[in-house]
Amino acid sequence: MFAAIAFMLWLLDISLDSERGFEQALSILQHPFAKLVTWGVLSALLYHLIAGVRHLVMDAGVGEGLESGKRGSQVVIVISVIVIVLLGVWIW
Amino acid sequence: MVTNVTNLSRSGLYDWMAQRVSAVVLALYTLFLLGYVVFNPGLGYEEWRGLFSQNWMRIFSLLTLVALSAHAWVGMWTISTDYLTPMAMGKWATTVRFLFQAACGLAMFVFFVWGVQILWGI
Numbered sequence: 302m303f304a305a306i307a308f309m310l311w312l313l314d315i316s317l318d319s320e321r322g323f324e325q326a327l328s329i330l331q332h333p334f335a336k337l338v339t340w341g342v343l344s345a346l347l348y349h350l351i352a353g354v355r356h357l358v359m360d361a362g363v364g365e366g367l368e369s370g371k372r373g374s375q376v377v378i379v380i381s382v383i384v385i386v387l388l389g390v391w392i393w
Numbered sequence: 394m395v396t397n398v399t400n401l402s403r404s405g406l407y408d409w410m411a412q413r414v415s416a417v418v419l420a421l422y423t424l425f426l427l428g429y430v431v432f433n434p435g436l437g438y439e440e441w442r443g444l445f446s447q448n449w450m451r452i453f454s455l456l457t458l459v460a461l462s463a464h465a466w467v468g469m470w471t472i473s474t475d476y477l478t479p480m481a482m483g484k485w486a487t488t489v490r491f492l493f494q495a496a497c498g499l500a501m502f503v504f505f506v507w508g509v510q511i512l513w514g515i
Contacts, residue, residue, distance in 0.1 A: 303500050310504060314511045317445055323438035350423060353416050360413065391431060
């Protein structure tokens with residue numbers, strides 16, 4: 302995530318710097334390897350986000366049992382896979 | 394073990410709260426920015442710059458930077474005090490953990506200052 306933050310901050314930096322920088326950021330994001338990195342970064346971030354929401358739900362006292370906890374973790378995996386696939390469709 | 398001298402607030406409960414509040418801020422910002430780019434396919438420079446020159450967006454972005462710093466610190470602190478322990482790695486554990494935490498703290502500080510420069514440079 303630390304490397305991901307650096308990558309995203311760098312893109313934000315050049316994209317806001319000037320018109321040329323913005324075009325440059327866009328062309329960097331068009332590169333196949335950069336697309337793969339972006340997909341990886343956003344996948345990690347969104348999986349973290351979805352699993353984090355489960356933590357908040359469990360803080361509220363829902364899904365803390367052995368059975369419901371198991372189901373909750375499966376739900377997180379399923380939703381994450383769907384979101385990550387959609388993300389891939391959007392990027393490519 | 395005197396590990397809680399390095400935690401964010403010297404209080405587990407406060408750290409717990411800070412981690413959740415910062416999580417909500419980070420989630421809102423992530424979903425907002427992702428939604429913004431997904432629903433603006435032909436996004437141009439002027440529009441992009443315009444978004445980040447709005448006062449509310451600057452405040453939202455700065456809030457997110459602060460939340461990110463706190464969230465990363467609490468998270469890395471928890472991981473390092475859970476796994477970089479004498480039981481896992483022997484007598485050098487404290488040194489290793491200290492260096493790991495110092496590196497994380499330095500990285501987050503650099504990101505924070507860099508982020509402020511980006512936001513204020515517009």
